Amino acid sequence: MNGYRFSMLFFIALVFVPLVALAAPQKGEPAPPFKVTSTTGQQIVLSDYRGKVLLLEFFTTWCSSCKDSVSHLVKLHQKYEKQGLQVLGLNLDDDGVKIVREFATANRLNYPVALAGESMQTDYGLRSVPTLYVIGKKGLIAEKFMGYNEEVEKRLDLLLRKLLSE
Template sequence: MGLVRLLRRHAPALLVLLILFPAAAHTVPLAGQPSPPFKAITTTGQEVSLDTYRGHVLLLDFFATWCIPCRVSVPHVVEMKLKYGRQGLQVLGLSADDDGGEAFRSFVNELRINYPLAPASQAVQSAFGIRSLPVMLVIDSRGVVREIYRNFNDEVGRSMELLIRRLLTEQ
């Protein structure tokens, strides 16, 4: 009887917690854990998944055209693809934009994005715990998340590049 009374008394608080912290939030990947599986269709119509990138170092970049910090991070990601693409770095940009309209095309052209892009479904965003942008994950050739970078600044850029260089030499 005591448990029922306790649940009734705290039901509103429990409901708020369930709404604010859904079960998916508990499955968010951490560095050192396997990446959640994902599937997406790129803007060129190619289906990609985590398995597509097995055997490669993958930089997974969650961004949006309306995200001001993304305008700073995306050029760095473009540069990383130029510098390390021939050594095996793969990059996939996952857009949190609602559509691929003119604003999206303009963003891609203006920033000269040189890697595949795909819309990030709500399921994919939830699986990766995306609550703000930009978020970049470095995933090793075995599919393990090696680091998660939230937001972007020069220090994040340097750290990401050092990790990618190290992982590429380990392959």
Template sequence: MKTRIGFKKLAVRTLPLALAALVLSSQPAAAILQKGEKAPAIKLTTTSGQPITLSNYRGYVLVMDFFATWCIPCKEAIPHLNALNSKYGKQGLQILGVSVDEGSDRDVKDFVVARHLTYPVAVAGDEMQADYGLRSIPTIYVINKKGMVAEKFQGYSDQTAKAIEDTIKRLLAE
């Protein structure tokens, strides 16, 4: 009986990841964005109607969280990102949620409200996903004050959360 319960839990956790991999693998092949490279340009509009470009974040440490509303690890990252926003926002941290959901922007807006996201969220098109070389979600990029990719994290765990915070502290001190 224990084995079946364990299998069900495993299936519930891995099925969304497998679906995310399938969706993202159907995208055209893109170059993998590397640490130390200039972050690709962005031109988005947030769910609240604000236009956003990468230049809006010049001089700030930017955490870009590529997520989907149906992704379980993506949902698990949100409380940590909200906490980072609260803790380091006044020191120069900015967080931008970037949804890869297809379909209605209304679903993303409802998700933002239901999950109490404290940072702006926009929906990325295929071109932006290709520019950032997305292969899985969540994918979190940390971009330094000069617009360069400082770190890239794929997936989410307690270790990832600590590494993201350590990176933020280091970059804010520069």
């Protein structure tokens, strides 16, 4: 019976995981619209960022790579905010706003953070954390990064400089 269950789960994953990947917005496509509430109670919608370069980071408080990425995003936001970069942290934890606020304070986040609901997670085709989407000034997906390391840092910095100069 256990072999049967494993086979069924494997089959289901084989069929549906590619469908989720197809649902993720691709480079050059419009970013899916969203409406979230920040941890400070501010309503945030995608259209608020029209004409700006937006960096969305989907993260959790327990993910070590996420902690590395938020540290770098704080620096990027500080460096490029005056040139038009906006950063929005989107948390996927089920633990609620209090834990996310504590994480934001402990990591000195200098950008808004909100909880990403299930519909937003689906719209953006999330499969891992951290996942970063870079959205250009016209609202199109410029790039998607899954995971975080030094190579992502370098590519992200180059891309942001390019987009901000357009």
